[in-house]
Amino acid sequence: MTTLQVSNETTATENTIHSVVGKIAYAMEHHLSNGDLAQLRRASPEAPYTPALWKVLLSYVPESWTKGTKQDENERRWAALLQGMAMTAGLHIPNARLGRALVQAGWSELRFVRLMQARGDVLVKEVRRLASFLSSKSQTVDCSDIAQLLFNQEGEWAERHRRRIARDYYKTLYQQEKDASN
Numbered sequence: 001m002t003t004l005q006v007s008n009e010t011t012a013t014e015n016t017i018h019s020v021v022g023k024i025a026y027a028m029e030h031h032l033s034n035g036d037l038a039q040l041r042r043a044s045p046e047a048p049y050t051p052a053l054w055k056v057l058l059s060y061v062p063e064s065w066t067k068g069t070k071q072d073e074n075e076r077r078w079a080a081l082l083q084g085m086a087m088t089a090g091l092h093i094p095n096a097r098l099g100r101a102l103v104q105a106g107w108s109e110l111r112f113v114r115l116m117q118a119r120g121d122v123l124v125k126e127v128r129r130l131a132s133f134l135s136s137k138s139q140t141v142d143c144s145d146i147a148q149l150l151f152n153q154e155g156e157w158a159e160r161h162r163r164r165i166a167r168d169y170y171k172t173l174y175q176q177e178k179d180a181s182n
Contacts, residue, residue, distance in 0.1 A: 016062075017151075018094065021085075021144045024060050025092035028085060032056070040086035045124050048079035056082055077150045080124040084131035084146060091140045098145035099168025102130075103176060105139035112169055116162050119153045 039052035057078055066074050118126045127146060134141055152158040
């Protein structure tokens with residue numbers, strides 16, 4: 001169990017994750033320099049040594065979320081999330097659910113299935129692709145959904161989260177197809 005793992009019983013923790021992601025998104029829009037954002041976009045989750053990454057981690061992320069038995073793994077996941085958030089700076093909107101946002105941006109079903117099945121290093125690469133795609137389409141998204149994918153990769157809560165994203169994706173996709181055929 002990672003330090004960020006959330007269950008339905010710990011809604012307060014989930015809200016905290018949403019809060020931290022929101023604070024980081026706000027900082028990226030209003031406080032971080034263009035140089036900091038450029039460093040974050042170029043950050044390597046495999047070797048998270050970028051000064052801007054540590055500036056954000058130490059300023060906005062509770063220390064307990066990066067420590068513990070999986071400290072290195074948590075730091076790499078934060079690097080992947082912050083890289084994606086820097087790529088989509090200005091596009092974080094709370095409650096702009098990931099599944100819906102992906103359809104609105106034109107993310108293919110094949111890519112969607114690959115994203116939902118990805119874990120570990122493969123998921124990190126998919127998040128990078130996803131962020132680049134959303135940025136190119138100027139598509140708003142709730143980055144908290146991406147954070148939950150990265151930090152909760154296994155277990156029942158993670159599967160429920162993925163199913164929620166899938167429901168949003170397919171509901172939006174089928175509605176879009178229905179509207180196009182009318």
